[in-house]
Amino acid sequence: MNNKILLHQVDVSRVLRKALSRGGEFADIFAQETVSTLIEVEARRVDKLVQGRRSGAGVRVLQSNRTAYSYTDVILDRALMECSSFAAAAVHRENGKGRIKAGGRWKNFRMPVAESPDGVGVEDKLALMWRAERAARKADRRIRQVKVIYSDGSRRIAVANSEGLRAADQVTRIIFYVIAVAADDAGIQVGHESLGGTTGLEMFNELSVEEVALLAARRAVRNLKARPAPAGTMPVVLAAQAGGTMIHEAVGHGLEADLAEEGLSVYAGRVGERIASPLVTVLDDATIPGKRGSFSIDDEGTPAQRTVLVDRGVLKGYLYDRRLAMKTGNKSTGNGRRESYGSPPIVRMTNTMIAPGETPPAKIIRSVERGLLVKRMGGGEVNTVNGDFVFEVEEGFMIEKGKQGEPVRGATLTGNGPAVLKEIDMVGSDLGFGIGTCGKDGQGVPVADAQPTLRIPEIVVGGRVEKR
Numbered sequence: 001m002n003n004k005i006l007l008h009q010v011d012v013s014r015v016l017r018k019a020l021s022r023g024g025e026f027a028d029i030f031a032q033e034t035v036s037t038l039i040e041v042e043a044r045r046v047d048k049l050v051q052g053r054r055s056g057a058g059v060r061v062l063q064s065n066r067t068a069y070s071y072t073d074v075i076l077d078r079a080l081m082e083c084s085s086f087a088a089a090a091v092h093r094e095n096g097k098g099r100i101k102a103g104g105r106w107k108n109f110r111m112p113v114a115e116s117p118d119g120v121g122v123e124d125k126l127a128l129m130w131r132a133e134r135a136a137r138k139a140d141r142r143i144r145q146v147k148v149i150y151s152d153g154s155r156r157i158a159v160a161n162s163e164g165l166r167a168a169d170q171v172t173r174i175i176f177y178v179i180a181v182a183a184d185d186a187g188i189q190v191g192h193e194s195l196g197g198t199t200g201l202e203m204f205n206e207l208s209v210e211e212v213a214l215l216a217a218r219r220a221v222r223n224l225k226a227r228p229a230p231a232g233t234m235p236v237v238l239a240a241q242a243g244g245t246m247i248h249e250a251v252g253h254g255l256e257a258d259l260a261e262e263g264l265s266v267y268a269g270r271v272g273e274r275i276a277s278p279l280v281t282v283l284d285d286a287t288i289p290g291k292r293g294s295f296s297i298d299d300e301g302t303p304a305q306r307t308v309l310v311d312r313g314v315l316k317g318y319l320y321d322r323r324l325a326m327k328t329g330n331k332s333t334g335n336g337r338r339e340s341y342g343s344p345p346i347v348r349m350t351n352t353m354i355a356p357g358e359t360p361p362a363k364i365i366r367s368v369e370r371g372l373l374v375k376r377m378g379g380g381e382v383n384t385v386n387g388d389f390v391f392e393v394e395e396g397f398m399i400e401k402g403k404q405g406e407p408v409r410g411a412t413l414t415g416n417g418p419a420v421l422k423e424i425d426m427v428g429s430d431l432g433f434g435i436g437t438c439g440k441d442g443q444g445v446p447v448a449d450a451q452p453t454l455r456i457p458e459i460v461v462g463g464r465v466e467k468r
Contacts, residue, residue, distance in 0.1 A: 243434020
């Protein structure tokens with residue numbers, strides 16, 4: 001990708017003055033260029049291969065609680081002046097004229113990678129995928145279908161605003177995803193495994209493509225012979241390798257300031273209250289090297305940071321973008337994110353996690369006489385207003401007399417996020433990450449979530465019992 005600042009052909013001060021010419025408290029310009037590759041292999045053939053480059057920019061004006069945004073697919077002075085005219089007219093105020101501060105020098109950031117995918121050809125990327133496909137099929141004769149997905153993208157952004165900020169960033173991300181389908185007389189089961197982050201191809205030095213494939217295949221085969229999960233209320237241990245799906249969905253969204261301000265969060269107006277067990281600390285941290293939700297600056301130019309949301313059970317605050325920060329008198333926490341230049345930024349999580357504790361994970365399992373061990377979470381639904389949730393368990397085991405027992409399938413976890421947070425009574429010293437793309441208001445952004453091994457002494461497990 002070109003190393004020039006994306007807005008190098010634009011008189012940003014002139015564009016910003018035009019944006020505030022009819023009133024407005026704040027204006028900014030956001031420019032983006034992405035170069036991406038997506039490959040899917042299924043049924044022993046290349047099912048999809050898409051490569052592309054996309055670029056554009058937009059101008060935003062904030063006035064009181066109003067937002068005006070206009071964008072263009074051309075990063076040129078004339079096009080952005082036109083965007084400024086549209087945005088300015090949308091917040092028109094009689095006798096209004098906003099001020100801009102002189103811009104400083106551009107601060108240019110770049111998240112480092114050791115082996116950029118930009119310099120690797122499609123054939124070499126496909127070779128990785130075929131290795132994974134073969135490894136999954138060889139894992140067991142009951143593997144009937146394998147799908148491998150590879151995606152990489154390099155994203156450059158530049159942000160200039162009326163307060164004098166000038167900042168740019170470049171981030172490279174990769175996802176490698178394997179889906180294995182196993183079948184026998186007992187039925188069909190699916191196993192998934194993924195790897196990815198803000199990294200280059202060096203991520204395969206830590207976990208090979210064959211290892212990713214084997215994890216997916218073995219999970220599918222294991223669930224073939226797993227018995228149906230028992231239903232009822234019981235202790236549940238969430239292993240670190242389950243990832244932080246629960247913390248992301250059941251807690252994280254409720255701590256985004258827009259939902260809290262609109263009264264759509266169970267945590268609204270509760271700063272300073274104890275909302276979780278004293279063992280629980282919740283963080284959102286975009287500064288962790290290599291993680292999928294990491295960056296140097298957010299999509300408003302605010303530096304990435306580590307935000308403590310819950311400290312030893314006490315709610316300390318929410319995640320803010322610039323708009324919500326201006327409205328409430330707070331500072332942005334660096335969580336203004338957008339899917340592309342085609343949308344204005346909104347409050348989003350980055351890498352969200354429960355911080356590790358001090359208890360060895362093995363000790364947590366030994367503490368349970370009979371319960372459920374969750375090693376991988378599936379999909380789920382959460383009501384952010386009251387915190388109620390239902391999650392599927394993709395990989396689970398019974399715990400019998402303090403030991404991991406036989407695998408079970410078809411389990412679900414049903415509960416209430418705030419209640420579960422308060423009930424956690426053991427927190428492990430480990431930490432496991434999951435990756436994903438978080439959807440909100442029609443926009444998807446890359447995120448990671450994490451948790452240590454956790455013990456919930458009592459939660460409703462949905463399942464069924466077969467007659468034997």
